[in-house]
Amino acid sequence: MPTAAPSFAPPEPSLKARLRRAERLHHLKAGALILPLAAFLAVTFLIPIGDMMRRAVHDPELAQVWPGVTAAIDDWQPRTEAPGEAVFAALAADLGQSKADRTLAVAARRLNSDYPGARSLLFSSARKLPETAESWRATLIHIDERWAEPELWAAIDRASGPLTAFFLLQAVDLERTPTGQLRPVPEQEAVFLDILGRTFAVALTVTLLCLALGFPVAYLLATLPPHLSNPMMILVLLPFWTSLLVRTAAWVVLLQDQGLVNNALIWLGLLDEPARLIFNRIGVIIAMTHVLLPFLVLPLYSVMKGIPKLYMRTALSLGARPTVAFLKVYLPQTLPGIVAGTLLTFIIALGYYITPALVGGAADQMISYFIAFYTAETVNWGMAAALGSVLLVTTLILFATYARLVRAGATPAGR
Template sequence: MSALNPEELQQARRAERRKRWLAFAFVVPLLVFILLSFVAPIGAMLYRSVHHPTVAELIPQTLTQLEAWDGQGLPAEQTLNTFTVELQALAKERLSGKLAEEFNRAYAGMSSVVKSSARKLRREKTEDLQSAGGQRLLSLHKRWNEPELWFQVKRAGAPYTYDYYLTALDLEISAEGGIQSREQAQIYRQLYGKTLNMALIITLFCALLGYPLAYFLANLPDKKANLLMILVLLPFWTSLLVRTTAWIALLQTNGVINSFLMGIGLTSEPLEMLYTPFATVVAMTHILLPFMVLPLYSVMRGIDPSYLRAAMSLGAKPIPAFVRIYFPMTLPGLSAGALLVFIISVGYYITPALVGGTDGQMISNIIAFHMQSSNNWELAAALGSLLLGLILLLYWVYDRFVGASNIKLG
């Protein structure tokens, strides 16, 4: 075979480049979709969790003067005068409510103080406030005399801050500058623990129910297995809202289950099942069970049944043969199903909100609350970022001890 001359070699290279560019052009829509629907939202969430310039935009001159304050006692009188003038200006522009909301996040109980003070200062003369506004402010409410308040205002004025991550971990910065546990109610660490605990329980229940079901389907003839697989896939064809509300009808006080138990005499009064962690676990196990069955089934269908028969023909008992021969070969499917169920259940929102009540809600419901009701998007972003980091950490631990390459979907 003769070697290609330079001109033919150049043409071959151009053809190869065209093929590569054509293949890349087909992939571009997918890359754009991933960028817009996945990378960009996560990047925006991470940025929003540390960027909060609201206070800096509302009282810029006060914050500039607070930089020279050493944190001991009250700020200088000129600083208080400047804040009073800026608070009056915000009141006239109807922005004092926004500042009150920010102050309340930084220092609990300040919302009403800021609003009432702004209403009173609105009628004052600006010239008087420029010279004696600090004394007037301190006389309006005793909380303006607390140095801790001004320390928190100074911290809240930083455009970039990690305070929301501290809040998400039930921590705060003390007046001395150290990190300490929050003096107010500590809820977020408990919620993270409860979320992980419930996700683990849901994963275990899905494995206990899904493994024998997948084994049964994998050992049926193809025609019967395909027919029964339709029942496994049926939940995917039903609205999530319909499946969740069906559990409400089953678990409520006068629902089907309580009526049945009372009808056969097992209980004399209805059991409290709805709006509990039990309801969340049961409903989510039912909803997420197909995510465990499908990977297990696809892996089990590829296992040669002659391995198990050969082990028993050599004298092994059925259960030891199953544990030592068959079960290890199903670990790739079990691992994939467990990861799918666990990760999905950690971030689930609709089902815990509908059937879990206060006790059965998870961290995702609190994130939604801060985004929809309290409008504290920065704290919601911090909570979401920590949840993302926790999932990545668990995945890293799994990869470290088990190996991500062992995950197979069939």
């Protein structure tokens, strides 16, 4: 009787291989689920931030309208005096061409941000420029003596692109000399460090006030029975149902000289005449604190709600005074909520624009106001991007420092 041919079926994969395959499949499914969110964040968050930081160092405007002089100025030596005839000849050609192409305003706008008076210089020189000259260097200097200044040519060199550090240096009140050395800008022009410090000071003040006001509210919401805490939670959430512009305008009405706040203070005898509570720093801080308070209460409340009441009762039963039990037992457990709430409030406060613009005065505007100014009013995208980049990097540094300090303080407690 003939025997059956032996079969050579592949061996079954081991249990370990099957587990690895199942785990890879699980990871692929999880990645597919978060892929739409990752794409959304990349398109609406990461790409705009990357483009902003690119614009802070990308400077192609002058090279597009003046290709000759921006290429010729690379050979400018020494940089303590005006360049030679070749660079002036390229400048004359570019001036004439940009005048004919009606692009002189582009060069004037870019140079005027670095060298005050450049706009009038360019237009008057282009208007008086002859068709031919034996020496373009002597001709242009004769038209306007400022063409002999190394500072002007240094500004042209800095604007030659395509990459520049000019906007970032201006955002921190620094500039380069014609020889390339860094130096502070003149005192009357040094404004951005003061604005950045003002922005962080206002944001920190508002955050601390929100913490001082929000901690008792969150504690009350977390400890009250549901039939009392739920209506109070609605009051906390109520500002979210009202437009930010409406809330800010309401504070303008309340804080004005004949507003409700001043009338109440005079009626109580605390003031003899209306106090100035609006269009100054006080009004900005009051309005921003009101707007941002829910952003601190909600994270703090969610953490407090999860702390068992048994801990406090146990500490009291073991002989601890209520204050000691609160500080030693309850307060450390609220640290995650405090960290989350203060960070959220502080970061949102840094970028506030509407409230300071409506309630604050000229000396109370934060950095967001100037970013909007350079974006919409002067169309100086490089300066707006540089200010935004400085604010972003400074915020990230402070965030990393704050997180490290919190971890260092929490480690001994955890041990």
